Amino acid sequence: MPAAAPLLLLLAILWWPLVLPLAPGHLQSPPTFITLNGSRLNHLLLDTHSGHVYVGAVNVLYHLSPDLQLLSWGKTGPKLDSPDCLPPIDPTDCTQAETTDNTNKLLLLEEVKEKPVSLIVCGTVLQGICEKRSLENVSQVLYKTDNPVDTQYVAANDPRVSTVGVVVEQKDVMLMLVGRGYTSKGPGGIPPITMRRLTPVARHSAPAFSHEELGKLVVGSYSEYNNHFVKAFPHNHYVYFVFSRRDVWGKREYRTYVSRLCAGDPNFYSYVEVPLFCGGGYNLAQAAVLGYHRDQPTLFVAMAMGQASTPTPTDRSALCVYKVEELDKALHGAQLLCYTQEGKDANNMEKAYIEYEVSSNCLKLPQDSLIKYPCGGEHTPSPIASAIALEATPTFTWNPLITAVTTATEVGHTIVLLGDKNGRLHKIVFTLFAHAKVASSCVLSVSNVRMVLRASDLCVFQVTKLHIAQCEKHLDCHSCLSNRDPYCGWCLLEGRCTRKMDCTRHAQPHHWIWSYSRERQCVSIESLQPSILNLYMAPCIDRSLITYIFTFILSYVICCRCMACVSSMWPCHWCVKDELCTHDKSCPRQHIIYNSRVSVGPLISPRTVSEVTTCHNMYSDLFFFLKVKINDYYYTWRSSLYDCSVGQSDCSQCRAVAANYGCVWCADETPGCVYNQSCTSGTTDTCPAPVVEPLTGPLEGGILLTIQGSNLGQSFQDIQAGVTVAGVTCTPLPEAYRISTSIVCELQACANVIAGPVVVTVGGSEKGESQQTFSYQNPQLSRIVPEKGPLAGGTMLTVHGSQLLTGQRTEQRMPIENCSPERKCSRRCSSAVVSFCLQIQELCTNVTSERMICKSPLVEPKSRIVRVWFEMDNVHIDFPSIKNKTFTYHPNPDLFQLNSESRGTPIRFKPGGVLAVEGKGLTLAMRKEEVVARLGDKECDVKTLDNTHLYCEPPEEQPLALDDSDLPTLKVSLYPVLAFDLGPVEYDNDSHSSVPLAAQIGLAAGAAVVVLIVLVIILMYRRKSKQALRDYKKVLVQLETLEINVGDQCRKEFTDLMTEMMDLSSDVGGPGIPFLDYRTYAERVFFPGQKGAPLSQNLDLPDSRRQTVEQGLGQLNNLLNNRLFLIRFIHTLEAQQSFSQRDRGYVASLLTMALHDKLEYFTDVMKTLLGDLMEQYVAKNPKLMLRRTETVVEKMLTNWMSICLYSFLKEVAGEPLYKLYRAIKYQVDKGPVDVVTGKAKRTLNDSHLLREDIDYCSTLTVLVKSGVEVQPCPVKVLDSDTITQVKDKILDQIYKGAPYSQRPAADSLDLEWRSGQAGHLTLSDDDVTAIVQGRWKRINTLQHYKVPDGATVALIPRSQSSLGVNQFYQTGEKTPMLEGEEEEGLRLWHLVKPSEDPEIPKHRKSSMRERERAKAIPEIYLTRLLSMKGTLQKFVDDVFVAILSRKRPPPIAVRFFFDFLDDMAEKHGIDDPETVHIWKTNSLPLRFWVNILKNPQFVFDVQVTDSVDAVLSVIAQTFIDSCTTSEHKVGRDSPVNKLLYAREIPRYKQLVERYYSDIHNAVSGCYQEMNSTLTELSGSFASEMNSLVALHELYKYINKYYDQIIMSLEEDAAGQKMQLAYRLQQVAALVENKVTDL
Secondary structure (H helix, E strand, O other), X not given: OOOOOEEEEEEOOOOOOOEEEOOOOOOOOOOEEEEEEOOOEEEEEEXXXXXXXXXXXXXXXXXXXXXXXXXXXXXXXXXXXXXXOOOOOOOOOOOOOEEEXXXXXXXEEEEEOOEEEEEEEEEOOHHHOEEEEOOOOOOOEEEOOOOOOHHHOOOXXXXXXXEEEEEEEEOOEEEEEEEEOOOOOOOOOOOOEEEEEOOOOOOOOOOOOEOOOOOEOOOOOHHHHOOEEEEEEEEOOEEEEEEEEEOOOOOOOEEEEEEEEEOOOOOOOOOEEEEEEEOOOEOEEEEEEEEEEOOEEEEEEEEEEEOOOOOOEEEEEEEEEEEHHHHHHHHHHHHHHHHHOOOEOOOOOEOEEEOOOOOOOOOOOOOOHHHHOOOOOOOOOOOEEEOOOEEEOOOEEEOOOEEEEEXXXXXXXXXXXXXXXXXXXXXXXXXXXXXXXXXXXXXXXXXXXXXXXXXXXXXXXXXXEEEOOOHHHOOOHHHHHHOOOOOOEEEOOOOEEEOHHHOOOOOOOOOEEEOOOOOOOOOEEEEEEOOOOOOOOOOOOOHHHHHHHHHHHHHHHHHHHHHHHHOOOOOOXXXXXXXXXXXXXXXXXXXXXOOOOOOOOOOOOOOOOOOOOOHHHOOOEEEEEEEEEEOOEEEEEEEEEEOOOOOOOOHHHHHOOOHHHOEEEEOOOOOEEEEHHHOOOOEOOOOOOOEEEOOEEEOOOOOEEEEEOXXXXXXXXXXXXXXXXXXEEEEEOHHHOEOOOEEEEEEOOOOOOOEEEEEEEOOOOOEEEEEEEEEEEOOEEEEEEOOEEEOOOOOEEEEEEEOOOOOOOOOOXXXXXXXXXXXXXXXXXOOEEEEEEEEEEEEEEOOOOOEEEEEOOOOOOOOEEEEEEEEEOOEEEEOHHXXXXXXXXXXXXXXXXXXXXXXOOOEEEOOOOOEEEEEEOOOOOOOHHHOEEEEOOEEOEEEEEOOOEEEEEOOOOOOOOOOOOOOOEEEEEEEOOEEEEEEEEEEOOOOOOOOOHHHHHHHHHHHHHHHHHHHHHHHHHHHHHHHHHHHHHHHHHHHHHXXXXXXXXXXXXXXXXXXHHHHHHHHOOOOOOOEOOHHHHHHHHHOOOOOOOHHHOOOOOOHHHHHHHHHHHHHHHHHHOOHHHHHHHHHHHHOOOOOOHHHHHHHHHHHHHHOHHHHHXXXXXXXXXXXXXXXXXXXXXXHHOOOOOOOHHHHHHHHHHHHHOHHHHHHHHHHHHHHHHHHHHHHHHHOOEOOOOOOEOOOOOHHHEOOOOOOOOOOOEEEEOOOOOOOOEEEEOOOOOEHHHHHHHHHHHHXXXXXXXXXXXXXXXXXXXXXXXXXXXXXXXXXXXOOEEOXXXXXXXXXXXXXXXXXXXXXXXXXXXXXXXXXXXXXXXXXXXXXXXXXXXXEEEOOOOOOOOOOOOHHHHXXXXXXXXXXXXXXXXXXXXXXXXXXXXXXXXXXXXXXOOOOOOOOHHHHHHHHXXXXXXXXXXXXXXXXXXHHHHHHOHHHHHHHHHHOHXXXXXXXXXXXXHHHHHHHHHHHHHHXXXXXXXOOOOOOHHHHHOOOHHHHHHHHHHHHHHHHHHOOOOOHHHHHHHHHHHHHHHHHHOOHHHHHHHHHHHXXXXXXXXXXXXXXXXXHHHHOHHHHHHHHHHHHHOOOOOO
């Protein structure tokens, strides 16, 4: 990493969170900063290609130049948003949406082929979606999505939750890997680490920023892990993430981890992580950076000590350093163990395991698996976590908290820059690796960089660039070295404190002394005399130091005397041989160096051979005596020095130096006279020939010719008459002559075009001839366009000709001469006019031999043009001589304001038209192509230009203004020097203005066209009428055929309907109803879908601790019975960010269990919490209350309803509900059901409808017997049923009415077909007789085995030999077989082959499903749904009537709770009856009855298959539709279930309204009766609840949020009086021996 001199700092309240190292440059400039008011800054991004800085802030983006000048800015917020709603936000659907600040979470650079193309910006609003912005103008959005899908949610929607990202390029595809922390609100299921594609690809349907079809880290319960990401960075084809999270499988404390995966791994098979250990208890990473130490990649991590077992850091922090080589070794080792050793080492200790609750295990694969699959594969386990931490010792500890870290390399050493939360910068240099002590730590406070942060400045946020190396403030060697700044050292030759690269001879030994070098010797010179003495040298002094001292004397002591003289503010000059500083411009011994502030003319004055002009080359031969003091010792020397470069600037002069000095002419890249041992490229024995410049000239002569070479005379008189060019005399200039090396002569005129060499004759010696040829040329101009222009100048003239590069100038000129009259008046004379003539010229550019571009000069309006010509060296060409026409200057064109009556008032413009601008003289001196018009930030296309008008066409939509105004301004540029601001323009989108004349003409023409079309149609009608008649007859025949087919189908379905109604009435009843006992009922309702619920667990404690823990849990039970403690406890939990929605429901059910014996108290607390919840919703949108289970109290209400209505279920609603379930199952089983797709012929759900016509026998009957003497039992099955389906139907018949849990499982029995005495055949879903066609394998059915009607079968226990047979469909499963399940590469099918279409992306499934439904369900298939609906209608009616019956009084709990809602509505002044109706619907039908209707297994001991569940879902949705207050409207696009029950839903709505009305109108005062009921329920079912286990589970949450709960209790005054915090500490001490303040 290059040394970082300037740094970019973020000044805010805690001003260090972001630090960026910048490239070195502008080191001597003072610190620069820019103040950004009103925006809290979040991220900084440096574009290393341009040096530009991008700043991400709250609601704003800033674009800064390298010197921190604001180039552009753009708004990102605030926006209408709510974390609970999915974008796009519609205020009518998301009533809680409010104006929300957009905090920047990601700011990344998208680079294609290492070239920046866009800026990636992600914020917190709209569920963290991202957009791309222009690098040149950050207000310009290049890409965004207006309707994002759930896979496009990138950043965390909470400003407090971290998000990191990195952009990588893999196979020419730009990818972004994102690490995102856990958020409790918003859509669930967003993985912590995802890979996202930055641009859509043609072969994929996923949009930009979507993680669809790409890798993601799957996590079971993200709230449990609660990752906090710190850094993401790429390295060596890998991507690394640094984060902290809870160690779920350990002590549940937070630890820091580093994870790694291959950058091109689209499936995250290569994911592996290892914990980082930083000695001293520092466990939470705060910042990290990948740097280099001793050329080895190294990870520097700033760690903090956490508060107890929480992710909150304390102020104690440290820096720990990890070698990336060792990190990769640890990651590789964990992968290797998990691949090949099942995660265990040689001692059988687990060292690697599968993390994040993924159902996978470490394997024992071949030893070379990791070599063959370095990035994993489908068969390798993942994600892998190492159980062994990578350890490091803190190299630096600090208090307060370190919040930022970056590194730099200086003098081959690593320097770490740390920032703390108080805004201080620490510089640390590493002399050894991580175990070394810190060599230096210096603090740069804000005041050190000339910036003060006062209390009044806390609302001001700054970005500042400052120098971290302030070497120049140390003025002497001792101060420089003793300060021990790792960036600074003493430059001996220059006598100043500098960085190493700023010292001229830093590469030579002893010329730059570093603060940390071992030889830190400051040298001081005691005396110096220019005399010759005997040489004396102390034997202990290093020769390199002696060489330094002599060089130091020559270049520093003597040179500085000279430099001090000539750089003085006074006109002082230096006499070289006299060593005298004088004000005279001449010296006694002639050699003089002039003051740098005094001009000596444009040309150098004559010099002698040994003359010098600067202090650095004034001495060639020096003798001196030196006395030096080093470390209290004095040393003396005598020396003689000779400098070959002084005075020998020419080859011939160098070769004339005495041989004993060893000077040679060195012919390298910069030829010169040097000491022979200093020349590495070889010496020159012969001096080079003269060089001539230029090589062409005009016939008129007059140009200066420069001749450079050697032996060009010792005086001017030697060459005064000896220079010829191509045979023509060239007159030398005495003032420009350089002895022996250079001649400047003036070229004379020549009559003809000739060429020849340059010849120089020195005195009477031989002639010297150049190898180059000089040519006389005659440049010609042939054509110039245009021939006119305005007085303002700027007209670009194109000049064509030949030999335009002739002469010494590369830029030609176009001058003009104009005269300005000035009138003078006096008393005695009338007037007089005096003309002043002035020559003005402009340079021509882009000059080639045949063409050049010239700009016409500016002319004052009152001037008179005298002459216009072109000037090329000494060649003057008048403009008229080229085309016999002069260049004409016209008055400047003028444009008038758009609104001439009221300047500044905008004109109204209707889109589609043109803007007309008036002016004068517009075409006299310009063309349409030279006019540029812009309206705001868009171009206004110039259509027409005449002498008085300009017409331009603006864009269709109103452009944005370039300034802070609301309206765009029309600006017209006629030339680079002429610009007009013509006023603002406002687009008129209203239609109130009168119709213009052009529109009237257009309407008339349109009407004529319409009349013409009508006439054509009438003529065509007669021609087409006969064809239409023939088509009509054909359609009648087709309709008649279709009517016959539909009629046949309807008659068949109606016949089936009547038959099924009679069969069902006699079959449904059966034996008793298998109700679940209360314990199982409560377990399934309280903890749905959860295995190992607390109700079925026992308190697993060692005997030595059991009594103490039970005592503590008893005290906890007492605390829970304290209303203040319980409410404080619930509110504190809900305020925690990591307390997920799943945790809320779990805690509510645990509280229900713990307080089940005190339901009256439980109800009272629930009412209090509901009152608090209602106050929150009344302030926002009261209709949304109780809509979802998002709080603890909402789940408590669900459980309370379930407890209170259990008896009502058993006594009233249970029987009709069970009959409905039996009817549905009976009907579904009568038709074919595909076990692979889950679709059935008889269903109410259109998505589960089997649309194909299946050939099956519906009356097949088999006789089942289990013994020889047992009477056979007839069972109706289908010949299309699989063997497993047949076994299920047989078991249903045999065990009719018996609990499902008490009957044997189908997969434990075999089905045996018996025919005669010895004919026994075991039937199976799969055997060797299975039919295989290509890639498809069909599951065996009765039809496959050709089992006849009336056959005898038997269920026998499965034999041991057949236990290993793979059963494709297990009876107990609720979900059908997945599509595409493979066995040996074959795909299974039953009735129909599943679709082989590729997976449809999620964001397109809804629209595809709608099109499929519209296409694939014609009216003929609806008869199947209608048949099923008609069969079940009576049973559905019975259930609804039982629930909403008016014949019996409603349950007391319902009346009690509805009265409570009415009272709360009256208390809060809610008069809208619809709101109260919604509350009641959300609390009873939606929260309880729908749950029971969809899940009868919560009440009965039955099995609910997927086909039955699909029908129940339609009935439950119908029940919900009946409880809404909105009008029930159906149309062609309505869902099929609403179409099916379109006639019944209004009738059901009346039942609901009457039910609610009767309860509301009933006499209130049921509170006493309710309390009695609750007391009775508490006693009846209290023994069923495992309260100790519930209390123990609750204590786990108390332990998790122990500090927050204690703090909340201590803040409450009433809680302090009751000593609630002290009592909770007692509980903690008893339950887990927790160390408290007791």
